[in-house]
Amino acid sequence: xxxxxxxxxxxxxxxxxxxxxxxxxxxxxxxxxxxxxxxxxxxxxxxxxxxxxxxxxxxxxxxxxxxxxxxxxxxxxxxxxxxxxxxxxxxxxxxxxxxxxxxxxxxxxxxxxxxxxxxxxxxxxxxxxxxxxxxxxxxxxxxxxxxxxxxxxxxxxxxxxxxxxxxxxxxxxxxxxxxxxxxxxxxxxxxxxxxxxxxxxxxxxxxxxxxxxxxxxxxxxxxxxxxxxxxxxxxxxxxxxxxxxxxxxxxxxxxxxxxxxxxxxxxxxxxxxxxxxxxxxxxxxxxxxxxxxxxxxxxxxxxxxxxxxxxxxxxxxxxxxxxxxxxxxxxxxxxxxxxxxxxxxxxxxxxxxxxxxxxxxxxxxxxxxxxxxxxxxxxxxx
Numbered sequence: 001x002x003x004x005x006x007x008x009x010x011x012x013x014x015x016x017x018x019x020x021x022x023x024x025x026x027x028x029x030x031x032x033x034x035x036x037x038x039x040x041x042x043x044x045x046x047x048x049x050x051x052x053x054x055x056x057x058x059x060x061x062x063x064x065x066x067x068x069x070x071x072x073x074x075x076x077x078x079x080x081x082x083x084x085x086x087x088x089x090x091x092x093x094x095x096x097x098x099x100x101x102x103x104x105x106x107x108x109x110x111x112x113x114x115x116x117x118x119x120x121x122x123x124x125x126x127x128x129x130x131x132x133x134x135x136x137x138x139x140x141x142x143x144x145x146x147x148x149x150x151x152x153x154x155x156x157x158x159x160x161x162x163x164x165x166x167x168x169x170x171x172x173x174x175x176x177x178x179x180x181x182x183x184x185x186x187x188x189x190x191x192x193x194x195x196x197x198x199x200x201x202x203x204x205x206x207x208x209x210x211x212x213x214x215x216x217x218x219x220x221x222x223x224x225x226x227x228x229x230x231x232x233x234x235x236x237x238x239x240x241x242x243x244x245x246x247x248x249x250x251x252x253x254x255x256x257x258x259x260x261x262x263x264x265x266x267x268x269x270x271x272x273x274x275x276x277x278x279x280x281x282x283x284x285x286x287x288x289x290x291x292x293x294x295x296x297x298x299x300x301x302x303x304x305x306x307x308x309x310x311x312x313x314x315x316x317x318x319x320x321x322x323x324x325x326x327x328x329x330x331x332x333x334x335x336x337x338x339x340x341x342x343x344x345x346x347x348x349x350x351x352x353x354x355x356x357x358x359x360x361x362x363x364x365x366x367x368x369x370x371x372x373x374x375x376x377x378x379x380x381x382x
Contacts, residue, residue: 001024001028001030001031001032001094001095001364001367001371002031002032002033002034002091002092002093002094002367003021003024003031003032003033003034003093003094003095003097003363003367004034004035004036004087004088004091004093004095004096004097004107005017005018005020005021005033005034005035005036005097005098005099006035006036006037006096006097006098006099006103006104006107006108007035007036007037007043007098007099007100007101007103007104008036008037008038008041008042008043008059008101008102008103008104009038009041009042009043009101009102009103010041010042010101011042011046011276012123012124012274012275012276013043013099013100013101013104013123014037014041014042014043014046014047014099015046015158015160015276016099016121016123016157016158016276016359017035017097017099018046018047018050018052019158019159019160019161019356020097020121020158020356020359020360020363021033021035021050021052022050022161022356023158023356023357023359023360024360024363024364027360033052033053034052034053034054034055034091034093035047035052035053035054035055036054036055036056036057036084036087036103036107037054037055037056037057037103038056038057038058038059038102038103039056041103044056055087055091057080057083057084057087057103057106058076058079058080058083059080059101059102059103059105059106060076060077060080060102061102077105077106080106081106081109081110083106084106084107084109084110085110085113085114087110088110088111088114088116089114093116094116094117094366094367094370094371095116095117095118095119095363095366095367095370096108096110096111096116096117096118096119097118097119097120097121097363098118098119098120098121098130098131098134099121099123100121100122100123100124100127100128100130100131101128101130102130104120104130104131104134105129105130105133105134108120108130108133108134108137109133109137111137112137116370117138117140117366117367117369117370118134118137118138118140118366119138119140119141119142119359119362119363119366120134120135120138120140120141120142120149121142121143121144121155121158121359122135122141122142122143122144122148122149122152123144123157123275123276124144124145124148124275124299124302124303125144125145125148125275125299125302125303125305125306126148126297126298126299126302127143127148127149131149132149135149135150135151135152136150138366139151140362140365140366141153142154142155142358142359142362143155144156144157144275144279144355145275145302145303145306146306153362154352155352155355155358155359155362156279156351156352156353156354156355156358157275157276157279157280157352157355158355158356158359159279159280159283159353159355159356160260160280162258162259162260163259163260163263163280163283163284164283164353164354164356165260166260166263166264166284167283167284167285167348167351167353168353174264177264178264178265180261180264181261181262181264181265182265184261185225185251185261185262185265186249186251187223187225187249187251187265188223188248188249191221191222191223191248191249192221192222192223192267192334192335193222193223193224193225193265193266193267193268193334194217194222194223194224194225194266194267194268194269194270194330194334195224195225195226195227195262195263195265195266195268195269195270195271195286196210196224196225196226196227196269196270196271197226197227197256197262197269197270197271197272198227198229198271198272199229199272199274199293203229203233203234203272203291203293204233204234205234205291205318205321206234206270206272206291206321207226207228207229207232207233207234207235208234208235209321209322209323209325209326210224210226210270210326211234211235211236211239211241212322212323212326213323213326213327213330214241214250215241216323216326216327216331217248217250217326217331218241218243218247218248218250220331220334220335221248221335222248222331222334222335223248223249223250223251224248224249224250224251225251225253225262225265225266226240226250226251226252226253227253227254227255227256227262228252228253228254229254229255230254230255232254239252240252259280260284263280263281263284263286264284266286267286267287267334267340268286268287268288268289268330268333268334268340269281269286269287269288269289270288270289270291270330271288271289271290271291272290272291272292272293272300273290273291273292273293273300273301273303273304273315274293274300274303275299275303278290278303278304278307279351279352279355281313281347282307282312282313282347282348282350282351283348283351283352283353285344285345285347285348285351286344286347287312287313287333287339287340287343287344287347288304288307288312288313288314288347289313289314289316289329289330289333290304290308290313290314290315290316291316291317291318291321292304292315292317292318293318294317294318294319301315306350307347307350307351310346310347310349310350311342311343311346311347312343312344312346312347312348312349312350313343313347314329314333316329
């Protein structure tokens, strides 16, 4: 079986694709994986680093307004489709699996022209244009949030192996993982712990608010691990705050590759509400204070809404996330052990941990249909 993955532009598109690729290869090492992406997207490093072959094609955004680029957009997009058709004719995949984004749209159109089965996975609660189009071209449509695309099945978000391993731990194993993670991160294993993070560049407003509320958190006996982003935006000049030996630690790092360690050490989390973030935080059973990024079409608010409705998190608008919100909502949550326990159970109940297996099954089913059609065609020809 040969699978072509169309994913690019952001880690939210690329990481689920690579997780499914790993699952397919783990279950059957003979499966051939090739990824379609762009030269400048994050996939240009993530895909080769995971050991998969990347083919790059030109991909263009759909114009959002009438301007000079809008006039030439149809020609550029048509050129992108022709480039993908050429790739598909050369590679002859059994199935094309798209995860949204600029590169997925030409992949869907090209695959449909050539009669190659299409599988669509939409991570966000507000689907992008590429996946809205792709969902009309195939019966194989998977979503992270129920009902966002017609004829779709909710299979969840494919999660990294480290997250799946943490989610699968029993209470004793989780306690051991917490102690090990706390020691590695410079935290005390017996203190209430808050994890704070934004995107890869950090979150300016969240950073600034946490800096203002640092003394309140210390007074409440809460230690913090704060992933501030590579730019450290919104933080004061003298950072991180100094803590004496008997005060709870405030650990500030620009980036943390081993996020499963931070999750293992934490009792609760303050974070944005990207689709991957919501899925991972829910899977590991962390009560969450979601502060959606206040840009775009409001998709982060929609991403968090289902787990908040299930009781696994609370939602605070970015504009309302000030030091008072930390004092009045975050600190009471982190220090309430019983409430955290209830929210943890509700988050876990909402989460889907085996989405990678479910999506891999869908990919295999679509590919088998293609191979059976090819077999019948050859039999008829002979």
